[in-house]
Amino acid sequence: MFWKKFNLNKQYNILYLDYNATTPIDPRVLDAMLPFLKENFANPSSTHYFGSNINESVKTARIQVANLIGADETEIIFTSGSTEAINIAIKGVAENYINKGKHIITVSTEHKAVLDTCKYLETKGYEITYLPVQKNGLINLNELNKSLRSDTILVSVMYVNNETGVIQPIKEISALTHEIGALFMADATQAVGKIEIDVDDFGIDILCLSGHKMYAPKGIGALYVKKGIRLPAYTHGGGHENGLRSGTLNVPSIVALGKACEIAEQEMQQDAERIVSLRNELENELLKIPETFVNGSIENRIYNVSNICFKGCDANVMIGRMKNVAVSNGSACTSAVIEPSHVLAAMGLSDDYAFASLRFSLGKFNTKEEIKSVVEILKTELEFMNS
Ligand SMILES: Cc1ncc(COP(=O)(O)O)c(C=O)c1O
Structure with a gap:
């Protein structure tokens, strides 16, 4: 034990x-990351032997994260946490899907990372529907259905609420969202590592997770973006992370997140x-x-x-x-x-x-x-x- x-x-x-x-931090996660703060310091983008070795460790971590949520490793973008992942995703969808529309649906009980990003988009001319919740914290699916429009580009609903633990019916929400051709994003920060998630089975197009909610360090997280969904670069530079988030990778924390995901899957x-x-x-x-x-x-x-x-x-x-x-x-x-x-x-x-x-x-x-x-x-x- x-x-x-x-x-x-x-x-x-x-x-x-x-x-x-x-x-x-789980002590096993700490043990896994420490060598990458000491001797394994090379840049994973370097082509020499040391760099290639580090790149292999990043690859392993990406697979460990992907496995936990039923994704492919090519669909995982490392971020500094969920707040950043949410910003990359919501602002990115708003920018790239503007030809379809400028309407986004979310829920009044979302984390401020989602609510404040949506408020920012309102100042840029986007229309946001904030769905109310019932007394028990759950959304009403009929209400969601009525709010969906032909110009809705994204529905963003938290899987597990951080304050109450209330679990929203993600499968039903994604099914309704897909009926009108919008994307479905789940803030799964409080769910990943605690309960089973399979992005394909749940119909999730975009998902965020955070290391420090699952026994890894603060300052590391990941964004899952389903193959085929186009998002613009959030930071410009060397083209890291599928061109979405340029910048030298935070290898020790990435290795830690991978280890935390592996442990979560097993335990x-x-x-x-x-x-x-x-x-x-x-x-x-x-x-x-x-x-x-x-x-x-x-x-x-x-x-x-x-x-x-x-x-x-x-x-x-x-x-x-x-x-x-x-x-x-x-x-x-x-x-x-x-x-x-x-x-x-x-x-x-x-x-x-x-x-x-x-x-x-x-x-x-x-x-x-x-x-x-x-x-x-x-x-x-x-x-x-x-x-
Ligand atoms: C549901 C939810 N979303 C997003 C966040 C933000 O995550 P991070 O601290 O990784 O930016 C949190 C953190 O409390 C959260 O609980």
């Missing part, structure tokens, strides 16, 4: 339940079984506290997340008080701004309830003991705050 050897609480005195914000299933039982234990205990409820669909939800509203509590204050507990309120990526979560607001939650909600996101290094400790600490804090 690999996870037993890597206990964040024992090593660093941190009760970490914020894996959707970022994950620690995802067993990790899921452990994590879901820990998440359920945590949730069952916390729901015993009066006036608590889960935000988002219980049935269509990923196994590692529980977003709970503790009526009357101030989630921000709670987070500040629990010094060695890492949990989140709203999305960590925008947490510098104290606003109610746009995801919970879109689901119809009042500001008061949104501010009283905490996101617990578990990962493969969590233990039963950690869950017990977090429950105890939370109960004590809530009693203190309500006293």
